[in-house]
Amino acid sequence: MDTLLQQIINGLVLGSMYALVALGYTMVYGIINLINFAHGEVLMVGALTSWTIIGLMKSAMPGTPGWIVLIIALLISCVVAATLNFVIEKVAYRPLRNSPKLAPLITAIGMSILLQTLAMIIWKPNYKPYPTLLSSEPFFIGGAVITPTQIMILGLTAASLALLMWVVNYTRLGRAMRATAENPRVAALMGVKPDMVISATFIIGAILAAIAGIMYASNYGTAQHTMGFLPGLKAFTAAVFGGIGNLAGAVVGGILLGLIESIGSGYIGQLTGGLLGSNYTDIFAFIVLIIVLTLRPSGLLGERVADRA
Numbered sequence: 001m002d003t004l005l006q007q008i009i010n011g012l013v014l015g016s017m018y019a020l021v022a023l024g025y026t027m028v029y030g031i032i033n034l035i036n037f038a039h040g041e042v043l044m045v046g047a048l049t050s051w052t053i054i055g056l057m058k059s060a061m062p063g064t065p066g067w068i069v070l071i072i073a074l075l076i077s078c079v080v081a082a083t084l085n086f087v088i089e090k091v092a093y094r095p096l097r098n099s100p101k102l103a104p105l106i107t108a109i110g111m112s113i114l115l116q117t118l119a120m121i122i123w124k125p126n127y128k129p130y131p132t133l134l135s136s137e138p139f140f141i142g143g144a145v146i147t148p149t150q151i152m153i154l155g156l157t158a159a160s161l162a163l164l165m166w167v168v169n170y171t172r173l174g175r176a177m178r179a180t181a182e183n184p185r186v187a188a189l190m191g192v193k194p195d196m197v198i199s200a201t202f203i204i205g206a207i208l209a210a211i212a213g214i215m216y217a218s219n220y221g222t223a224q225h226t227m228g229f230l231p232g233l234k235a236f237t238a239a240v241f242g243g244i245g246n247l248a249g250a251v252v253g254g255i256l257l258g259l260i261e262s263i264g265s266g267y268i269g270q271l272t273g274g275l276l277g278s279n280y281t282d283i284f285a286f287i288v289l290i291i292v293l294t295l296r297p298s299g300l301l302g303e304r305v306a307d308r309a
Helices: 002-032 039-060 066-096 102-123 148-170 172-182 184-189 194-220 229-242 247-271 278-295
Strands: 139-141 144-146
Touching (some): 002 144, 002 194, 039 066, 039 194, 102 229, 148 172, 148 194, 148 247, 172 184, 184 194, 194 229, 229 247, 229 278
Antiparallel strands (some): 139 144
16 A cells, blocks of 8 residues: 555656647647647757756856745746747747648657757756755655655646636636637637647647656656657657547546556566566556547547637
């Protein structure tokens, strides 16, 4: 039971990161029916930018408390990631918006490879140790352990999700996003600017991805130019798992995916004497995904993609 409790905590932490990235996928798909496969690389850029800022601040202001360094690195990383995603949408996706769907898809894959290559040139291909900025003394819950970094991840995820739901459901921007998703032409007649709304959606998704990237690097203690590929793929899986285009589905899919991975690699791995352990983490999540989509092709909570006239 101690192992199960520990894996549930680990799964919630991992699922929180997946949920934040999955929200970026599902918002963009819900509005313009595009899968932004460069989204995982935005996560990577956010993490590596924060690594650079932390290094500069430690050199320039060595006595600064860790939590202040983390906040400053987080804010700058969000700005850099938001700017990057804004440029990607404007340069790579907007000219292809009315093209056949295969063209933007190939462009997104190409953009992903381009960003990885640029990051490798800027930050070099070696793994970079990500510093621990918060206290390393763990807290004990029963027989399980949770670190201050993991508590920060859970708290920051909850705050980010609450703020996003408020923006989408109770602000003018949120109403404009929903109207654009329903019918961009009619929304434009009502005074909504679809281009501005789509750009804002990419910016919000980038901010969430940057936060997830810093969480990922903090939790695993490392950052590298290819670090965004697998979390990005799994976050896309989580979005499909919950129901693509459905914000609540992205959150549910991300949390469930994290729990399935963690319990599968830890608890089930222990029961099988290590035969199915951490080396087979990805198997459990994708097996469950296949089963769910076989029984319910639209995902757990169903798709929310408007039928445009």
